[in-house]
Amino acid sequence: MSSVSQKIGGSLSKQSFIRKMFEEGNRLKALHGADKVFDFSLGNPNLEPPEELVSALRDLVNNPMPGMHGYMPNAGYPQTRAAVAAYLTEEQGVELQGDHVVMTVGAGGALNVVFKTLLDPGDEVLTPNPGFVEYNFYVDNHSGVCVHVPTTSTFDLDLDAIADGINAKTRVVLINSPNNPTGAVYSAETLAKLGDILRAKSREFGRTIYLLSDEPYRKIVYGAVEVPSILQAYENTILVTSYSKDLSLAGERIGYVAVNPAVPEVDLVMAGLILSNRILGFVNAPSLMQLAIARCQGMRVDISLYERNRDLLYTTLIEAGFTVPRPDGAFYLFPKAPIEDDVAFVGELAEKLVLVVPGSGFGGPGYFRIAYCQSPEVVDGSLPVFREIGKKYFG
């Protein structure tokens, strides 16, 4: 009999490939020197938090208020919830109060809180592939079933596939725009059509089908691209996000859930989210960070480095013969691998000291993910390798 549960034991044995990759990366860095290895495997922002956040933290810590590291209501500090609601009202064009916001331990915490609150055993969560692999765990944690539908060739939402995938067990449709791993940003027209589908399907099946929008990359978009309002697209929308990417606070675990005030029984839903935040052991979002981000609403890191990296890598990949849609946001590229076996291809890149992640890890076999939230040196150093590999496969 194993020392751990069957489910965790099973997940651990499946995980061994990713761990092997990670160990292989460390081996290569030890062998060749870390500066000779071009590591695009992790989505850990390499930018420091903006000066406003650093100043807010300094001010809080140098001028402490009594109780500022203690418990507050499980939903978060009232002033933080109010600041978030005021900002969202402007961003989304839908009026929210602090009561519609629950501060959480990052977006990962927020998603678990939402699933705990909404899912009965066997309820389905429909989400497009390629997508963030953690979603499968988050849904399974709360006895739900994660169902995947394909996207289009440019990684846009396949609305017919979503409509066909919805059935009497569907409780949530989960989207992520700008997307990890593809960088796709869904348009207002697409989201409006999705809203129409969900409205019709909710009527058809006689239950509220929620749209859950995971938006940690909302502020990481390039050029004139804007991420449209998700609360305007559909009344039964729940928005989750974090400050991990826009304020480069990934390790601090600070984010929130916001609920469209139009959701039926919205007070019950909010009470459920607050209870779930407590009983899942999060209890509340970290207190100091709640106070800091309240002062930094709408701010973000300078994303010019990410845009530079995207442009260089995209142009190089296209010129080298790769097939890849130009991503409008996030800091990921998701090119088609030149051979069917993405795992083998990722191994070939690793031999040339370029580390990326196989698309199979995101429900997108035959592709690979480049996380370009890296220094210019890493990006520049990798370009000759992509050119060389392109020459080999595409001539």
Add this chain to the structure above:
Amino acid sequence: MSSVSQKIGGSLSKQSFIRKMFEEGNRLKALHGADKVFDFSLGNPNLEPPEELVSALRDLVNNPMPGMHGYMPNAGYPQTRAAVAAYLTEEQGVELQGDHVVMTVGAGGALNVVFKTLLDPGDEVLTPNPGFVEYNFYVDNHSGVCVHVPTTSTFDLDLDAIADGINAKTRVVLINSPNNPTGAVYSAETLAKLGDILRAKSREFGRTIYLLSDEPYRKIVYGAVEVPSILQAYENTILVTSYSKDLSLAGERIGYVAVNPAVPEVDLVMAGLILSNRILGFVNAPSLMQLAIARCQGMRVDISLYERNRDLLYTTLIEAGFTVPRPDGAFYLFPKAPIEDDVAFVGELAEKLVLVVPGSGFGGPGYFRIAYCQSPEVVDGSLPVFREIGKKYFG
């Protein structure tokens, strides 16, 4: 059809009593003035963090290191894990390495991570009553079943009841010393006997029965009392704790799991804990606080206020005729109510502007909990009320 899951809906409707109490407290404070209401309902430490912690935070924030707010390994910063392991080696008298520690989002997060890692559906977690009500939720979150056994009249472990309660489904015995809500501290002799029982029962049922020790109050003990080593008492022990009480950081959500290196397949258990920390959406313990507490190992707030409060309340209650064991630790008293109906008695105290929690909320009907982590004014102001109530019931 409800807008939330059946389970959350059910928990919310059961919760309404506690919410009503909370609202009643707010109503009384608004009516009579907050300084006229003596609120012992919440275990939120009223002491500020010690100067060492405040200085460490200041130093970190005023002299930021690159990446210090970013992701680190899911288990935590290696230097933090090593610092915790070195401290625990001394505290517990058992040698641990950083590899035996996973940093978590408080003790609440730690307990959920442990249950996710260990429990198969239907596995039982045995824990004494009265106890911390959240345990029931934490076990249920991960498809386990929480089974309660009684304690002795002085709230010590009832070892026969524990032995009788263990069966083939028992996976974990969960204890909490110093205890919430009773303040009891278990002796080394009692823990050694508990270890003997768990060893024998593990053999009898052919599976590892873990001892899970939840110790956030370990450093809150009075006089010459010491909390004995739990890792020495039993080899299959997992220790969880937080810095919420000893460093007064309850809102910051920083704690850890430490595993006895003697646990079978300890590397598998650690890998499972790290995976669970990730997939439950915690991802990692808040990064800045990890760096701060690494510099504050073994420190604690000055607990002389708590000791003063305990002594005054205990003496007053005893003199007034109440039955209550003198607690050695934590900041709780758990007296017997003078009438059987603890909820009614708590209502009577509230009319006299003293707010406490009915024992029913801790699986201890007929008792009530006083959380004395309050200012001297609150404690002093409550004493005449307890004297008056004592006179009424005990003459």
